[in-house]
Amino acid sequence: MYSFSDTRYSLGSALYAHMKYFRNRIAQYEDETDYVDTYGALLTRCVRVAMKLQELGIGEDDIVSACTHNHRNSCVPFIASTFIGAIPATFDPGLSDIDTVSLLRLMQPKVIFISQEKLKDFETYMEKAQVKPAYTIVFGESRGQYMSFDEFLKPQIKERQFKIYETSNPKKTAVVMFSSGTTGLPKGICLNHYALLKQSGSFRDDCPEIINSDTVDSVLLLYPTLYWISAVGILIGAVLKGEAKVLCRSFNAKRFFEIVEKYKVTMSFVPPYYIHEVVVGRAENKDVDIRSLKVLATGSAHVSANQMADMMAAFPGSYVINGYGQTEVAGVISCLYDPEDLELQRKKPTTVGKIISHYQWKIVDLETEKPVTGPYKKGELRLKTDLHMNGYYKMDSSDAFDSEGYLRTGDVAFVDEDNCLYIDDRIKEMFKYRGWHVLPAIVEEVVMAHPAVKEAAVIGKDVVCLVIQWLVYYIYYTVIIDSISRPE
Known part of the structure; x- marks a missing residue:
């Protein structure tokens, strides 16, 4: 089994080993169809897709993309790619036309898996980007010139002899994620095997004790696709812990409570732009049993004191926490995850928690770039960690780091007397709408x-x-x- 302190494993080999170990556990509930997926069944599909990709000549460092809503097979191309050393780079169905065309042109994927409803759009995008993947695979019915995903699920003769990709360099790029930089269109962020495993594994271990109790079957509910680092982190962390996820096509406030009750959800992530709907929905669904929900997390954008107070009042039996993270460091930067610190979240509703111990950090004056000291002194938050990105895909990333090797977060922050972190503003000239950088x-x-x-x-x-x-x-x-x- 994978140890979070062990740097020898590739992402694919760690996922494979844990899926095999937890083969009899439930991996996914597909809410739309009531389909229940075990880790064993999911692993079989991932191996078959990986072997089919190899048959098509796809291998180490080839870019494999996908664009689809959440369903039982949406994670399969991602995991299968890591099994053969290919690099997954996933698009979101809600990504703007301009951003999608730009990223297609940048990534030049050799293979792309697309949902049937997005196929027509992607034909236009690929034409504008002058990109033609060697293979386009459609989830659902496909046209004559495209392959159907069902073809990739056919049994392979040597499935049991399948060999997982290994690397002697855990800092090698494993996945490319996307994020807006300080200027220009979204960039490809190269994340390595070690960072993804360390972030996804160690943070889940550091969560409140009640989540990890052997008497509680962890069931996770979240809505983002694998375009977002939150979804990638949850996927990897769930596999490493043998946890189940509930897959939803889209968010619906009323359905949220029904899902929590039906599947006994223990942890959910609700983005700030859904908070009002969830709070109102709770008032309208008081009779729904949500006692299983131990942790309700939010983050990714500003959360007001009133929003946090409303959440805490609506979910008195849950830990309601606000966190902060960035794709460039493969996930979470700060959070109040220690049980003894959770009362601080009530006293300080706008804090995004304490910076996790494996980061070195400083806050620098925006004009002089010299570190500021003392509570409530504002400046840009900068981080030094062995979990930071390898750089931007096919782009210069030197400006992302300062002369001492600290990552420039682009966020104006301060800490208080308890070392609780607050994000005050953004240096970046952009807006954030429902999680999107605009x-x-x-x-x-x-x-x-x-x-x-x-x-x-x-x-x-x-x-x-x-x-x-x-x-x-x-x-x-x-x-x-x-x-x-x-x-x-």
Whole structure:
């Protein structure tokens, strides 16, 4: 079995060993169909897909992409790729057209697995990106020129002799994730075997005792696809611990409570933009039994004190915690996960917890870049860790680190007298909408495409910006609109 302190394992070999060890445990509940998937059945499908990929000539360092909603086979291309040393790079069905085309052009995948409903869109994207994968595989019915995923699930003669890919270098890139940088379109973030295993494994072990009790069967509920580091981390962590996941196509507040009751969910991640719906939903579903829910986590965007208070009031029997992480370090950076510290979350609802011990960190002045000391002193948070990314895929990443080797997070932060961390602002010139990074320049480009718009400027809607915003409105309506011939 894999030890989290052991750096010899590849991601694929660790996943294979644990899936085999937990073969009789439930791996996935597919809520849409009531399908129950064991680790043994999931492992068989992953091995067959891996062997089929090898037959097609796919191997070490080849990019294998997928784009689909969550279902019983959505994780199979990801896991199968790690079994043969290929590099998974997963798209999200909700990713914008501009970002998808840009990332296709960057990644040049040799194989792509696509859901039937996204196939037509991807045909357009691939044409715009001038990318033609060697193989396009469709989940569901496929057209003549494409392969069906069902073909990959056919039994293989030598399944039991299948050999897992190994690497002597655990810091070799295992997965490429995506994230927006400080400027430009999303970038490919190269994450290595060691970082993914260490983050996914050690953090799950550090969670509150009640989650890891032998008397509790852990069942995890979350909604992101494998485009997001939260989903990748949960997938890897669940395999390493032999935990079950509930797979949902999309979020529905009423269904959330029914799922918790039906599958006895013990832990769920609810992004901030779903908090209001969940809180209101709880008031409307008071009779639903959610006593199994031990931990309710949130994060990935700003969470207000009122939101945290509402969550804690709606879920008095659960640990409600707010965390902070980044794809560039393969997951979580800070969280209040020690049982004795959980009361701090109630006292300090806007904190994102304490920085995990395996990070060295500093907060630097935005102008001088010199470290600031003492509580409540704001600056950019920077991290040094052996879990950081290998760099950006086919891009220069030197600017991502400072002269001392600390990763620039791009987030303005401070700590209080208890070393609790707070994220105050972003240095990056971008908005965050429902977890997506949105650059002002991209919004401006879309607005400018309208024939009635001559000029456009996108700014944040903040109290500090209101005066400027009204000034922009005034100029727009009195100067720019007058120069445009309005339709009758």
